[in-house]
Amino acid sequence: YVSTLASPNIVIILCGNKKDLDADREVTFLEASRFAQENELMFLETSALTGENVEEAFLKCARNILNKIDSGELDPERMGSGIQYGDASLRQPRQPRGTTTQSKQQCNC
Template sequence: ILSPDARTLASPNIVIILCGNKKDLDADREVTFLEASRFAQENELMFLETSALTGENVEEAFLICARTILSKIESGELDPERMGSGIQYGDASLRQLRQPRGSAAQARQQCNC
């Protein structure tokens, strides 16, 4: 069961993802996918199995969290301007859109600077 502190001390709109690691060691599994999935559902968590060794679903875990947070911002459920929301905007000078690999060179070629 989740520590009550995680939910009571955080924003009510907290985004939590349960990552079942070591997906690459399926033969040594102690918790079935169904058990973990059911636990996540009962505790209102997102669930994803990952492997730090192979990298499987590691980046996806962060992307899912980020997309869920962005969706909550867009729907008005989360307001980064509200104190205590648990999120905040970063320094505007550090923000930039993530470009696919190789496109930075293409962008420089199109620039007239």
């Protein structure tokens, strides 16, 4: 199981694919949902054919990761966190939720 080898803060989502083929189902929604709950996994049923919940699966993972960063559970600056920033020139400091900063208007003419 992946969580035994990965960071304790790993984000895992179980995707039940082929949601569009309900008549050919081998695992019930309840069975899959219960398995996900027992193993502390997020769960979504998806369909690659129709696209149902495909994007939502990625968004759900990203939201979960961002929430863990905001809460301090994950630190992207710490080696081995499993998170890596992209291009350094694209980085923008994140403000904690609920705080506002005054941004200066800059002309890029």
